[in-house]
Amino acid sequence: MSDRQKLIVNGGRRLEGELRVHGAKNSALPLLSAAVLAHGETVLHNCPALTDVDVACRILTHIGCKCRRSGDTVTVDATNVFGGEIPDNLMREMRSSIVFLGAMLGRTGRCKLTFPGGCELGARPIDLHLSALRQMGAEIIEQHGYLDCNVGKGLHGAKIVLSFPSVGATENILLAAVTAKGETEIHNAAREPEIVDLADFLSKCGAKIRGAGESVIAIDGVERLEPCEHSVIPDRIAAGTYLCAAAMTRGEMILTHCCPEHMTGFLQVLEAMGMRIYTYGGGKMYLSGKKSYKAPPTVRTMPYPGFPTDIQAPFTALCTTAEGTSVFVETIFENRFRHVSELVRLGASIKTEGRVCVVQGVKQLSGAKVCAAELRGGAALVVASLAAEGTSEISGLQYIDRGYECLEGALRSIGADIKRV
Ligand code: UD1
Secondary structure: OOOOOOEEEEOOOOOEEEEEOOEOHHHHHHHHHHHHHEOOEEEEEOOOOOHHHHHHHHHHHHOOOEEEEEOOEEEEEOOOOOOEEOOHHHHHHOHHHHHHHHHHHHHHOEEEEEOOOOOOOOOOOOHHHHHHHHHOOOEEEEEOOEEEEEOOOOOEOOEEEOOOOOHHHHHHHHHHHOOOEOEEEEEOOOOOHHHHHHHHHHHHOOOEEEOEOEOEEEEEOOOOEOOOEEEOOEOHHHHHHHHHHHHHOOOEEEEEOOOHHHHHHHHHHHHHOOOEEEEEOOOEEEEEOOOOOEOOOOEEEOOOOOEOHHHHHHHHHHHOOOEOEEEEEOOOOOOOOOOHHHHHHOOOEEEEEOOEEEEEOOOOEEOOEEEOOOHHHHHHHHHHHOOEEOEEEEEOHHHHOOOOOOHHHHHHOOOOEEEEO
C-alpha cells in the first residue's frame, strides 16, 4: 500500500542520462471514458500504469465494459454498457471520474454518480459541467450528495459559452456532443493538448469535430461511434518534472517519447533561467547542465498555452536554489501551495500570501522528513530532496503514484540515490 510506503533519498547525486516519458495521465483518463461511446473494442497504446488509470478501468468494469492491460496497451470492450451508478468510493478516488458523465449520457442516456474527489487544490466545483449538460437536454437532480442524470428524449446540440476554459468541462461537453442531435459549439473551450488528443480519438471513432485546440470547437452529432486504435500523447507534466529533477542536481538529460511543442511556455522559462534546451525531431529533447541558474521572471499559471499550474510545484522546488527571488502567481486553483511548508522543512526560504508565493533562493537544501499532500506537490518534494544534503524521507506516496509511473525507478536509472521502503 503506497500510503504506508516512503521514499528514502540521499541527495546530492548529479543526474545524468536518458529517460522515456510515459503517456499522459490527463489524456488517458478522458480517452478511457470516451471508449464507453464506441460500440466494440478500443485499443489504447502508451497508456501509463498509474493508480488513477486503474481507477478508470475499475469504473469501466463496473459499468459493464471488459478491460485488460498488456504492457502499456489497454483494451476496453464496450460492447455492453449498462446505464447505471458509479459507486461513491470510485467517484471519490479521482477528479476525472466526472468525465464519465458525458460519455455515459451519450451512450446510455442515464447515469447516477456522486461528486468527484481528487487532489485537494481548492473547492473544485463542477457547475460548468452540469450547466452545459443541462443546456444539452440532460435533466440532473442533485440530492443527498448524488447526481441523478437522465437525458429523456436524448441529448441535443447547444451553443455553450464557458465562463472559464475548464479542461474537464470541455471534455465532458465533447463526450456528450459527439452523439447528440445537431450541432454543439463550445466557446471559450480549453485548448490543452489533451483536448486535441481526445478530439483526435473521437474523430477516429467517427465523430465530426472542428476546432479542437482553438477556443471555439464545433461538433456535429453522429448516430454512433465505432472503436479505434489510438496512442496516448506523452505526459508533458511528467516530462517537465524530470527536467526540474535533472536541473535541480545541475545535471543533464535526454528525454525521449516527449512532445516539446506541448511544453513551449515552460521551456521558455527554463531558458530564461539560463538553461540550454535542444529539441530534436522524433520527440527528443536535451537539457544541458550548468552550475547555477538565476531566478525566473514572475511566473503566472495560466490555461494552455500558458505556464501549466501542474508544473508550478515541481518548478518551485527547482527555484529554491536559483540565484535571486522567484515570484509565482497561481491563477487556476486557490489552494496550490501545500508543498511550500514541506519545502521549508527541507531548508527552502519561501513565503506565501494568498495566491502568491515568493521564493528566496538559498545555496543548499538539507534532507528532512516530509509528507506529500497532493500529486504535483509530492513530486516537488522529490525534486527538492534530490539536491538536499543528507537523507530525506518522503511519505504520502499514494498521491505521487497517481501521476508518475514509478518515479523513483525513473530517477534511479539516471543516477539518483532513491528507494521505496
Ligand atoms: C485538469 C487537469 C489538472 C489541471 C487542470 C488545469 C485532468 C485529469 N486534470 O483538471 O491536472 O491542473 O486541468 O490545467 O485533466 N472550475 C469551476 N467550475 C467547473 C470546472 C472548473 O469553477 O465546473 C474551475 C476550477 O475550480 C479551477 C479551474 O476552473 O479553478 C480550472 O479547472 P479545470 O480546468 O476544470 O481543471 P480540471 O479539469 O479539474
